[in-house]
Amino acid sequence: MVTITYDGTFEGWLTVVFEVYEYKFADVEICKKELFQPNVFNKHRESQFDQQKFTRVWKGLAAKLSTSALSALYKTFLSEEKGIENVLLSYVQYTLNSKQSIERDYSNATVLKVAQTAKRVYRESHRMEAFVRFQLTADNLYYAICQPDFNVLPLIQKHFKERYADQRWLIYDSSRNYGIYYNLSVVENVVMSFDEQTNKGKNIEIITDEKEELYQRLWQQYFASVNIAARKNMKLHIQHMPKRYWKFLPEKHAF
Template identity: 45%
Template sequence: MSKLTPIRSSSKAVAPAGAARRPAPELTAAPRDYTYDGTFEGLLTVLFTIYDWRAAPSSIQPEATAQTGLFAQPAHRETDETLAARVWEGLLKTMDQEARARLYHVFLSEDPERELLIFRYVDLALRTDRDISENYANADVRRIQRLAQQMFREKHRMEAFVRFEKTTDELFHATIDPDFDVLPLIAAHFTKRYADQRWLIYDRRRHYGLYYDLTHTDVVQFENSSAQTATGVSATVLDEREPLFKLLWQSYFDHVNIPERKNMKLHRRHMPLRYWKYLSEKQPREMRFEPIKNKRPPRDPNLRLE
C-alpha cells in the first residue's frame, strides 16, 4: 500500500445506532511488545493481531527504531494488506469517517506515543455503545483531537506557503521541512491546483517527496538523500529566468505593502517565522526598493488645452 494515501473504503457512514455488532474480545492473554514496518497498514495489522491473540500491547514500535528488553523479544508483525483493509473498514462500525480519518492524521503526526494512543482510542470505541469522538472528558480523545487540529493547521500552511522554483528541464521544485509528515495530506491539493505542470515537493527531514508527471502523483525517494539538505535547488539547474521571477515577486510585495499599517505581531500569528524560509518576499533584497513614481506632474493652471 502506498504511503501517499491511506486505505480507502466504499462505506459511506458509521453503522446506525443500535445496530448489532460483535463485542470486542477481552484481552486476557499476557501483554506483548509488538513491532511493525512503520507504515499505517502495518499498524492496522498489529491492531488486528492484538485482538486475534487477545494480548494487549505493552508497546507498539516501528521495527527500525524499536528498543527491545533484555529478556523478552517483541513480536514482529508483517504487514498484511487484506487484514489492514478489514480493520480500516471495520472501524466504520464504531466511528464515522471524520473520526476514522483523525486516526490516520495522528499516525502522520509522528507523536512518540501515536501507536498506543491509536490503540487506546480504537479499544475505547469498540467497548462503548455510543460515539466517543466528542467525549472530551477522556484524555485520549482530547489528545487525538488536538493532534488532528495541529495536523490540519500544518497542512493548510504548507498549501499556502510552498513556493516552487523552475528548473532548466521545466520541473517546478520545492523543498519543505514541516513539523509533521503532511505530504500525504497535501498531495490532492497540489495535484488539482498544478495539473498542467510537472512538479516535485521534497520533504528534506523525512527524505521523500511527491512527484507529479502530468498524469499521476507518486511518492519518490532519492538514492543519496543526504545531498538534499538545502531549502532550494542548486542555481546551476534553475531556469535562467527564475532570479527575475523572484525579483518581480519581491517588487510586487514591496509595492503593495502599506508601512503605516504594519503589525508584526499579527503578521507572525498568521505567518509564523519558521515558514519564512520558503517565501521569496521574506528573503534579503538583491535590489533596493524604490517607490513607484507614477504620479503625473502638476499641471500649470494657466495652461490652456486646445
C-alpha cells in the same frame, strides 16, 4: 509487555491492531521498526503488513466512526509524535468496546488527545498549502522544499494535483527525506539523493531555469509594493506566517 514493530505505514499500524486482537495481547507497545531498541524485559514481535488484516480493521472502524473521525485518526497518525501508535490503539479499543459513539467524549483523555493532535496536523497541512513556493528547474519541473512539523505531504497532494494539474511538480520534505511527484497523471512518493552542492535539496540554483532568478525578484518586488509599512503588525504577521517557514519563501529573502 510485548513490543510490536511495524513498517511505519498507516496500513502497517492497522495490521498491528488486528494482531493485538488476534493474539489477545493485553499489554503492548507499538513502535516503528527502525526505532526499536531491544529490551530484556519485553518480548518482541515483528509485524508484517497484511492487506486482509488491514482491511478488516478499517472496515470495523468505518462501521463505528464517522468520516471525520476516521480522518482525525489518520491525521493523528501523521503527527509522528512519540508513542502516538499506542495512543491510537487505545482510541481504537475504546471505539470497538463502546456501544455508543465515542467521537465527542472529550472527558476521555485519549479521545481529547486525538482531537487536539488531528487539529494541529490539519492546521499544518493548511499552512503548507499556503506557503509552498515552487522554483522552476531547467527541465520544466516545478520544485519546492519544505520542512513541516508533521508528515503532511499525504494530506496536501490532492490540493496541488488539482491546482497545478497542467504542470510537473515535486514537493520535497527535507526533514523526512521523501517527496511527492506529479507527472501530469498521478502523484507518486519519491526518494531522492542529493549531492553536497545542493545541501540536501535546499539549494538547487545549479539546476534552476535561467529565468527563475528574475521571477523570484519580481515576486519580491510585488510583495514589497503591496506591503503597507504604516499598517505593519509583526506580531499578527508571525502568528499567520511563523518564522520557521520564512527560509522557503522568496518574498522573505533580501534582494
